[in-house]
Amino acid sequence: DTGVSQDPRHKITKRGQNVTFRCDPISEHNRLYWYRQTLGQGPEFLTYFQNEAQLEKSRLLSDRFSAERPKGSFSTLEIQRTEQGDSAMYLCASSLGGLADLQDTQYFGPGTRLTVL
Amino acid sequence: QQPVQSPQAVILREGEDAVINCSSSKALYSVHWYRQKHGEAPVFLMILLKGGEQKGHDKISASFNEKKQQSSLYLTASQLSYSGTYFCGTDNFGNEKLTFGTGTRLTIIP
Numbered sequence: 001d002t003g004v005s006q007d008p009r010h011k012i013t014k015r016g017q018n019v020t021f022r023c024d025p026i027s028e029h030n031r032l033y034w035y036r037q038t039l040g041q042g043p044e045f046l047t048y049f050q051n052e053a054q055l056e057k058s059r060l061l062s063d064r065f066s067a068e069r070p071k072g073s074f075s076t077l078e079i080q081r082t083e084q085g086d087s088a089m090y091l092c093a094s095s096l097g098g099l100a101d102l103q104d105t106q107y108f109g110p111g112t113r114l115t116v117l
Numbered sequence: 118q119q120p121v122q123s124p125q126a127v128i129l130r131e132g133e134d135a136v137i138n139c140s141s142s143k144a145l146y147s148v149h150w151y152r153q154k155h156g157e158a159p160v161f162l163m164i165l166l167k168g169g170e171q172k173g174h175d176k177i178s179a180s181f182n183e184k185k186q187q188s189s190l191y192l193t194a195s196q197l198s199y200s201g202t203y204f205c206g207t208d209n210f211g212n213e214k215l216t217f218g219t220g221t222r223l224t225i226i227p
Contacts, residue, residue: 031213042119042204042217043159056214091158097213104147104213105172106206108158 002026004109006092012115013082020078021112025094032075033106034067035091043091049075050097082116089113118142120207122218129195129225137190137221139205148181148188149206149215152199159204163190192223200225 005024013019025032030051035043046065047057051072064082069075079086090113093106120141129135139148147166150173151159163173165181165188173179178191192199202222206215 033214040220042206042220043215045214045216048214056212095213104149104208105161105164106149106213106215107161108151110158 004092004094004107006090006109006112008112009110010113010115012117014117015084016081018078018080019082019114020076021090021092021114022074022076023092023094023109024074025092026107029094029096029107030072031095031097031106032069033093033095034075034077035093037089037091037111038087046077079114082114084116087114087116119216120205120218122203122205122221124221125219126222127224129223131195131197131225131227133195135192135195135223137192137203137205137223139188139190139207139218141186141207141209143186143207143209145181145183145186145188145207145209146211147208148179149208150177150179150188150190151204151206152201153204154201162203195223195225197225197227199223 007022033048034046037043047067049069052069064080067077089111091111092109095106120139123138150163153159163179165171181188202220205218
């Protein structure tokens with residue numbers, strides 16, 4: 001069990017550019033979540049998947065954000081036309097999920113820190 | 118609406134005990150506790166379900182009061198490694214989407 005991995009760990013980009021992040025969940029975990037965290041705040045929910053199906057997307061998420069989990073394994077989060085306000089840590093988490101029980105434990109990856117100049 | 122944590126910050130000497138509280142304005146299905154050190158990912162500590170089931174680390178305990186929509190995390194005989202920011206995450210609907218609290222910064226000094 002190797003844990004949740006994310007790539008890249010750091011990304012610096014210029015305003016207006018597109019960026020894509022990858023998350024590899026713990027193997028056999030059905031649920032995959034994306035959160036965003038800014039300095040001094042708790043993680044903020046963005047979206048989540050049950051296998052390859054995207055079940056919910058935060059209303060706070062603009063149309064510039066899109067996420068996929070094409071084969072129910074890894075996931076990508078893309079931000080188009082980045083803005084300085086997008087600068088944050090983007091966290092991915094996974095869980096066995098599905099039964100709303102103790103298996104719901106979400107395990108977080110190390111995150112991708114995005115800086116938009 | 119995010120849950121409210123108290124205190125916002127606390128400083129303890131090694132070996133002292135601490136209680137961190139998490140309060141929600143909505144009915145809770147489950148509460149999840151995490152510790153995060155600066156620049157690192159949140160690390161799972163405890164999960165507590167409506168109905169009483171819970172899972173977590175041996176040296177950490179927590180309670181869940183469904184009627185009061187509150188949870189408390191108990192840290193006993195604190196160690197230097199306990200330093201960090203503690204977050205509670207609440208699931209209001211049983212769909213596992215977590216709303217995280219405002220955080221409690223815990224500093225342990227020798």
